[in-house]
Amino acid sequence: MTSHHVTASTCCYCGVGCGVLIEHDGARILGVSGDPEHPANHGRLCSKGSTLHLTGDLDARALYPELRLGKSLARSRTDWHSALDHAATVFAETIRQHGPDSVAFYISGQLLTEDYYAFNKLARAVVGTHNIDSNSRLCMSSAVVGYKRSLGSDAPPCSYSDIEQSDCLLIAGSNMAYAHPVLFRRLEEAKARRPQMKIIVVDPRRTETCELADLHLALQPGSDVALFHGILHVLLQEGWIDRHFIDAHTEGFAALERHVRDYPPARVAELCQISRADLLTCARWIGQSPSFLSLWCMGLNQSSAGSAKNSALINLHLATGQIGKAGAGPFSLTGQPNAMGGRETGSLSNLLPGHRDAANPEHRAEVAAYWGIEQLPSTAGLPAIELFDALHAGRIKALWIACTNPAQSLPNQHRVHEALAACPFVVVQEAFRHTETCEHADLLLPAASWGEKEGTVTNSERRVSHVRPAVPAPGQARADWSITCDFARRLEKRLHPERPSLFDFRSAEALFEEYKSLTRGRDLDLSGLSYARLDEQGPQQWPFPPGADQGTTRLYTDGRFPHDSGRARFHADPYLAPQEPCTPDYPLILNSGRLRDQWHGMSRTSTASRLFGHVEAATLNLHPEDLQRRQLQDGDLITLSSRRGSLILPVQADDALRPGQAWLPMHWGKRFLKGLGSNALTLPAVDPLSRQPELKHASVEVSKAELPWRLVALVEGEVQNRLQTLRPLFEAFAYASLVPTGRERPALLIRAASAEPPAPELLERIDQLLQLSSGPILAYDDPSRSISKRVRLDDGRISGFRLAGETLAGQWLRSVWQDGRLAGDQQRWLLAPLSAPPGNVGAAPSKVLCNCLNVSEAMVRAGIAKGLDLADLKQTLGCGTSCGSCVPEIKRLLATRPVAQTL
Structure with missing residues (x-):
C-alpha cells in the first residue's frame, strides 16, 4: 500500500513566494495545494502553481553529467568525478593563462539563497573575480538602484497586507493579474470590500489588470518619468504635499521642485499621449488619499531609463510622506522566486553579501576578513550584457551558467548565440536538458529541481521561507549548492593548495549559518533566523536580528533612512525617450510581456501540456487599424522585423493596444518557434546606472509572409524527446511552431509553412518520427498538387494526423481528436481532397x-x-x-x- 506524505515548501515561480503543500509518496510528487498557513498566499495558488505536480516529466530532465571534448562532437555520458575534475582543470588552466577575469559565472533568480552564497564565495574568494552576474539583472536591477539611491537600501519597505489597507493604489508597468495572480486576488477582494479604494493602472496596453482599475493611463511607451514628474507638478501646484515630512526626513527637494516646473499638465499630456483630465484625476487621488501605495514591475525596470523611472515614482511617496505607514509606500514586485535572496547574497557583479557594494574598499575588506582570505579583487565585474559582449569578443574563455537560459532571455539573440558557440568552454548546470542554452553546453551538469531541494528563499515583501525537499532528485541530479561546493573544493586544490578549504559545507543549512552572519548589523539583518526558527514560527520578514521575536512588517516607520544623513533623497532625472525611436522603416513599437500560464523560457511549464490551453502558440498582437493598413487579417502569417533580426509568426487583432504598438509574449524561444524568439528583435541598450537592458521597447515593422504551402500535424504520446528530435527538421520551413497540447492525452501540435513544397524525403522523415508511416494509417497523396495526408486510427480513435499542402480539415481533426471517438460516417471526411468536413471547419478549438x-x-x-x-x-x-x-x-x-x- 502506497503511503502518502505532505511536505510544506514554496512555489518556484514568481516572487510572491506562495507556500505550497506537496503531496508525495516519498519517491514521486503526486499533487500540490496551497498552504493555508503561509502568510504570502493563505492557501491560494495561481494556474502555474496549482499545476506544479504536472511538471515532473523525466523526459525533460537532465539526469546525468554529459561532456564533449570538442565543439563539433556530441556530448556523452560521464560520471560526476570526471565531470567536475575536467571542469576544475579547464578553469584552473584558463585562470593561469589569462587571469581570473577570463572566467565568469551567470546564475539565476530561481536559485536558493544557499546556492547563491556558494557561487558568490566561489567566484570572489576562490577564482578572484567579480565576474558573477544573475538574470536578476534583466528584471530587478533598476529597482535595486532606485531603492538604494532614493532610500539608501535595496529594501522594499512594504508588506502584502498594505494592499488590503491602501486607499489609493497605483500599478505601473505590471500586468499584475497575470504576472502576480495571487496578489491580484488579494487586491480584487480588497476592492470588493472597499469599493471606495482607488486603483490606477499605468500601462500602454489595456491589460487584464485594467479590468479592476478606476483609471487606466495608457501612456506612450517609455514616458513614465514624464508622467511621474507631471503628477508631482500638480501635487505641488495644489499643495498636496507633506512639507513637514520633506523638511524632517528628506534632502534634495528644492532641486526637484525646480526641475518639475518644466513638466506642466499640458506638456506631460502631450509627451505621454494621455488626457490632461486623466492626469489631474490621477494626481488628485494620490494627493488627497489618506494612504498611497505603488506597485511596479518590468514595465518600469526593463528600460534604458529604468533607474530614473524608479526614483521618479519613489519621489511621489517622499513628497507626500506616503511611506513607513500602513497602506503606503513604493513596493516593487519581484519577478523571480528568489531574486531578493540573490540581491541579499551579492549575486550581481556590483554587489557583495549583506547588501554591500563591490566597489567599496571597506565592504570588500569586511567580506575578505570574514572569509579568511587576504583580499577580494578590486577590478569591477561585468554585468550581464557586458559579460556576453566580452564572451563574444573572446575575453571570457570559460563560462559557468546555472539555472537560467540566456540563449532565450537576453536581448539581441543572434549575438548571444554567436558568443556561446565561440566560447571555448561552457558549463551549464541545469535541471532541464532541452533549454536553448543546453545546446551550447560543453559540460551539462544535472541539477535538482523544485520539490527536491532544501534551502531558503526571500519573497517580494522580504519574507524568508524554508524550502523543504519532498522527494529525491531523479537520476544523478544534485542540489545546486552541492555541485558548486564540490567544484570549488577541486578548484581550490589547483589554485590555492596552501590554504584550507573554504567550502567544507555538508548541508544547505551550514551555508545558511555562515551566510547569515554577514548580514549582522546590516539593514537586512537576518542573523536571528535559523532553519529551526523558520520551522517553528513560519516564514519571517527581515530585518530579524538576534533577540527579535518576529520579523519587521514595515520599514522606515521612524522616518530614518539608511543614507549617511539619515534622510531619503529626491532625484531630479530628466525624461529621456527610449533608445530606439520609430522610423518610416520601423514604425511600430514592440512591447513584450508574460502570458498567464507560462513562465520565462518555459523550461518547466512546457512539460505540462495543459498550460498551453490558454495560448497555444506565439502570436503577434496588433491594433486593428495597423492590420487594416497592412491589408492583414487575423491568423495571417507575418514577418516581424527589427534592426537585429526577424520572426515569422501569426498575427491577431487586439484593440487593447493603441495604434502604432505591437505586443509579443516573451516566452517563446527556438525550441517551440522557428527563429530565436522575441529577443531576436530586442536591443542591448542598457540603463546607465543599473545596466538593465531595454527589453520593453524596440522599433519594428510587420509585413505579410507569402507562404502558401502549409503543414499541420498532431500526434499524441511522449512529447519532450519527440519535440527535440523533430525540431531540426523544421529548419527547412520558413515558419514552424511545435508546442505541447492536450489535457488528458498530451500531444505535440505542429504547424509549418513555406513558399514551396519541401522535398518528399523530408515529409517521409517527419512521418517516421510522428509514427505516421506504418500501422493503421489512412493515407492520401496527390503529387501533382503537392498534397499529402496521413491519419492514424487506433481502435477507431484518431491518435495522430499530418496534413500537408491542403490543411482545411486540420481544425476539425483536432476537434475529433479531443472528443475521443470518430463516428463511422465521419471517416469518409478524413482524407477528402479540398472539401470541407462536417461542421465549422474554420473555427479553432476554443481556448x-x-x-x-x-x-x-x-x-x-x-x-x-x-x-x-x-x-x-x-x-x-x-x-x-x-x-x-x-x-x-x-x-x-x-x-x-x-x-x-x-x-
Whole structure:
C-alpha cells in the first residue's frame, strides 16, 4: 500500500513566494495545494502553481553529467568525478593563462539563497573575480538602484497586507493579474470590500489588470518619468504635499521642485499621449488619499531609463510622506522566486553579501576578513550584457551558467548565440536538458529541481521561507549548492593548495549559518533566523536580528533612512525617450510581456501540456487599424522585423493596444518557434546606472509572409524527446511552431509553412518520427498538387494526423481528436481532397479560460449569451472559483456583451 506524505515548501515561480503543500509518496510528487498557513498566499495558488505536480516529466530532465571534448562532437555520458575534475582543470588552466577575469559565472533568480552564497564565495574568494552576474539583472536591477539611491537600501519597505489597507493604489508597468495572480486576488477582494479604494493602472496596453482599475493611463511607451514628474507638478501646484515630512526626513527637494516646473499638465499630456483630465484625476487621488501605495514591475525596470523611472515614482511617496505607514509606500514586485535572496547574497557583479557594494574598499575588506582570505579583487565585474559582449569578443574563455537560459532571455539573440558557440568552454548546470542554452553546453551538469531541494528563499515583501525537499532528485541530479561546493573544493586544490578549504559545507543549512552572519548589523539583518526558527514560527520578514521575536512588517516607520544623513533623497532625472525611436522603416513599437500560464523560457511549464490551453502558440498582437493598413487579417502569417533580426509568426487583432504598438509574449524561444524568439528583435541598450537592458521597447515593422504551402500535424504520446528530435527538421520551413497540447492525452501540435513544397524525403522523415508511416494509417497523396495526408486510427480513435499542402480539415481533426471517438460516417471526411468536413471547419478549438476546471471560452460565452453574470458563471461552470486567474478575462467578456434593447 502506497503511503502518502505532505511536505510544506514554496512555489518556484514568481516572487510572491506562495507556500505550497506537496503531496508525495516519498519517491514521486503526486499533487500540490496551497498552504493555508503561509502568510504570502493563505492557501491560494495561481494556474502555474496549482499545476506544479504536472511538471515532473523525466523526459525533460537532465539526469546525468554529459561532456564533449570538442565543439563539433556530441556530448556523452560521464560520471560526476570526471565531470567536475575536467571542469576544475579547464578553469584552473584558463585562470593561469589569462587571469581570473577570463572566467565568469551567470546564475539565476530561481536559485536558493544557499546556492547563491556558494557561487558568490566561489567566484570572489576562490577564482578572484567579480565576474558573477544573475538574470536578476534583466528584471530587478533598476529597482535595486532606485531603492538604494532614493532610500539608501535595496529594501522594499512594504508588506502584502498594505494592499488590503491602501486607499489609493497605483500599478505601473505590471500586468499584475497575470504576472502576480495571487496578489491580484488579494487586491480584487480588497476592492470588493472597499469599493471606495482607488486603483490606477499605468500601462500602454489595456491589460487584464485594467479590468479592476478606476483609471487606466495608457501612456506612450517609455514616458513614465514624464508622467511621474507631471503628477508631482500638480501635487505641488495644489499643495498636496507633506512639507513637514520633506523638511524632517528628506534632502534634495528644492532641486526637484525646480526641475518639475518644466513638466506642466499640458506638456506631460502631450509627451505621454494621455488626457490632461486623466492626469489631474490621477494626481488628485494620490494627493488627497489618506494612504498611497505603488506597485511596479518590468514595465518600469526593463528600460534604458529604468533607474530614473524608479526614483521618479519613489519621489511621489517622499513628497507626500506616503511611506513607513500602513497602506503606503513604493513596493516593487519581484519577478523571480528568489531574486531578493540573490540581491541579499551579492549575486550581481556590483554587489557583495549583506547588501554591500563591490566597489567599496571597506565592504570588500569586511567580506575578505570574514572569509579568511587576504583580499577580494578590486577590478569591477561585468554585468550581464557586458559579460556576453566580452564572451563574444573572446575575453571570457570559460563560462559557468546555472539555472537560467540566456540563449532565450537576453536581448539581441543572434549575438548571444554567436558568443556561446565561440566560447571555448561552457558549463551549464541545469535541471532541464532541452533549454536553448543546453545546446551550447560543453559540460551539462544535472541539477535538482523544485520539490527536491532544501534551502531558503526571500519573497517580494522580504519574507524568508524554508524550502523543504519532498522527494529525491531523479537520476544523478544534485542540489545546486552541492555541485558548486564540490567544484570549488577541486578548484581550490589547483589554485590555492596552501590554504584550507573554504567550502567544507555538508548541508544547505551550514551555508545558511555562515551566510547569515554577514548580514549582522546590516539593514537586512537576518542573523536571528535559523532553519529551526523558520520551522517553528513560519516564514519571517527581515530585518530579524538576534533577540527579535518576529520579523519587521514595515520599514522606515521612524522616518530614518539608511543614507549617511539619515534622510531619503529626491532625484531630479530628466525624461529621456527610449533608445530606439520609430522610423518610416520601423514604425511600430514592440512591447513584450508574460502570458498567464507560462513562465520565462518555459523550461518547466512546457512539460505540462495543459498550460498551453490558454495560448497555444506565439502570436503577434496588433491594433486593428495597423492590420487594416497592412491589408492583414487575423491568423495571417507575418514577418516581424527589427534592426537585429526577424520572426515569422501569426498575427491577431487586439484593440487593447493603441495604434502604432505591437505586443509579443516573451516566452517563446527556438525550441517551440522557428527563429530565436522575441529577443531576436530586442536591443542591448542598457540603463546607465543599473545596466538593465531595454527589453520593453524596440522599433519594428510587420509585413505579410507569402507562404502558401502549409503543414499541420498532431500526434499524441511522449512529447519532450519527440519535440527535440523533430525540431531540426523544421529548419527547412520558413515558419514552424511545435508546442505541447492536450489535457488528458498530451500531444505535440505542429504547424509549418513555406513558399514551396519541401522535398518528399523530408515529409517521409517527419512521418517516421510522428509514427505516421506504418500501422493503421489512412493515407492520401496527390503529387501533382503537392498534397499529402496521413491519419492514424487506433481502435477507431484518431491518435495522430499530418496534413500537408491542403490543411482545411486540420481544425476539425483536432476537434475529433479531443472528443475521443470518430463516428463511422465521419471517416469518409478524413482524407477528402479540398472539401470541407462536417461542421465549422474554420473555427479553432476554443481556448481554455479556466485551467483549473477545464472551462473553455466557448462555454463562458454561451453562459453570457444566456444572461449569466460573473457569480452565475462561477456557480454553474465553476470557472474563477479555484485559482481565480481567469476572472479578469471573464470580466472582459462580460463587459463586451451586447446591451439588451428595451422597446
